[in-house]
Amino acid sequence: MQNYHFGTPSLKPDPTFIHAVNNGVKSQATWQTLRGILVTQCVNPDFFLFLSPFCSSLPLPYVLLYSLLHSLSLSLSPPSPLFFFSQALEMMRRAAAAASSSYCNNRGRGGGGGMPRLHSILVFFNNIFVYSFHYSQASVASTIRNPPKLTNLGVGDGVSLFNEMLQMRPLPCVVGFNQIMGHIAKLKHYQAVISLYTQMDRLRVVPDAYTLNIIINCFCHLNQMGFSLSVLGKFFKFGIQPNITTLNTLIKGFFIEGKVSQAALLFSAMVERGCKPNDVTFGTLIKGYCMMGNNTAAIQLLRKMEQQSRDCKPNVVVYNIIIDSLCKDTLVPDAFKLFSEMISRGIAPDVITYTSLIHGVCKLGQWKEATRLLNEMVSKDIFPNLVTFSILVDTLCKEGMVVEAQSVLELMIQRGIKPDTVTYSSLMDGYCLRGEMEKAKEVFDMMNSKGSVVNAYSYTILINGYCRCKRINEAIRLFHEMSDRGLVPNTVTYTALMDGFCKVGRILDAQRLFSKLQACGQVLDVQTYAVLLDGLFKNQQLAMAMELFGELECMKLDLNIVIYSTLIEGLCIAGKFESAKDHFYCLSSKGLEPDARTYTIMIKGLCEGGLISEAEKLLREMEQKSVAPDDCTYNTIIRGFLNNDETVKAVGLVHEMMDRGFSADAWTMELIIGLLSKDKVDPALLSLIEK
């Protein structure tokens, strides 16, 4: 093992080597022989052995890979290597075929264009090929003087360029293909990359480590770890040494699939094997743990980095990952601690650091702090960019301040920052939240006409908007429209639509959607269940709701407070107050803490069941446990007291509520006015509330 280095750049596979492997495979040469061939190619055969345990839980072809890799070290004859390779190839081909057909659908809606740009890029690539064929130095120099902007290349442009390149003879060097695939992968069109790779493979363009790493990365993002691992077979076949990037990418893939243990195992296996992790490895692990909600593990890794040799000291990227994760979990003070720590260590924050912090404080409604941060960053010559502005737009929208959001949007345009799909989608959501569906639709249509590509997010936001307003038919129409445009509705889209059906009482349709989702093998998360459960309760389907809950309890999903709140609320709706109470008081034994919403639901239930003193007890308990009661809690309990003829206590609570800066909502007002007209409450109450 020590004779090989993972960081060694792989040699270009020698055609005779590929021949040798292929013939060896066909003739069932002993694996000792193949191993020998790999070694002549400076490829470490142990590498494949070391990766084999990660392939062991995979379906048939991978099982074969596993045994094949084992026999590599035991120098036994494997069952049928040829079978394995053809299987793996076939699977890749099928995946790619599926990918390319969906890609064609996407193209159908036109757009793209940009021929002049295409030409200049083509010239650029030609120059690169010239360079790699050692033709002319002069054209290389001119390329360096006038570097074309690859960043302007759209997906469609990239694909046509790729196809043109495939028709050139002699075939261009693999570098050009890598550039295009890498670029399209950056644009997140992973399926398109896979289908390009299949075409190139068919024409026998020999990949290199870059190519295969790009492909692994694409499969990872498509949640197809199995295919990612099968690419290892390609490395083997072409005699290419997998490198540290390959491993980093595989680790990332495991995290995307939520397989933390596999990721950790791969990491320790590589360390054990003397393969040195680099800063990207640590970054990937830290990001992975943050994604899993384990900030503590992420910070521990940061500390571990500090103790490592100087080549992987913590950098701005790892600090940003953790700061952002802490902000997302509203642990903003902790984020600020890390922020000062990085500065004191001489690591300069960048636009991403500031954007994450701004997002964090905005979520807590700390507008002053956000403004301070904006000023601070600008004073350091770090300027807010598209993402920073989009967050500001989004936050304003979530606060219901769409007019202000619009003016931020205009400001950014003035500064030459073009709002994109995300910015406009946030704005659209802002209108949806206010129920201004006509305005939301206007933004949507404007996006379509201005060339901002509407995506699955945009559709889901709009569908959700219509569902909230109970305009289910419009939602259904959009749902079909998005599929027609080749945009794939995901669990969130389905859940929004399901909620819409529930809201208009079409519980059967909601259930049908749910079954469809299950049948597609989609990953159903707790929130999807919560929506259906809520719908069943609200449509008086107690028995079915309880059955669904039972099903849910049997599954290995981590049931969160949302699902229990829904259950408790549902039981209250059905008048089963005792049962609701049981669940409520059992929460802590399940390791769950009721939040303000849970308390409000239980308080409401207790009031409806006439147990007002218990309701009041819960309100006080909230304060002890520092779960702040919100305006909803106060309005709920005040209504409870009024309905139970406890006007004196109600008045006391109204005072308390006003002191805390909350006000009576429309329902409470209506109730008070009703009681006033019957001379049942003190008129002073009205003057108090009307302020």
Added chain:
DNA sequence: ATAGGGTTAG
């Protein structure tokens, strides 16, 4: 020329 960081929906 490839891999890691910040923005939108239930």
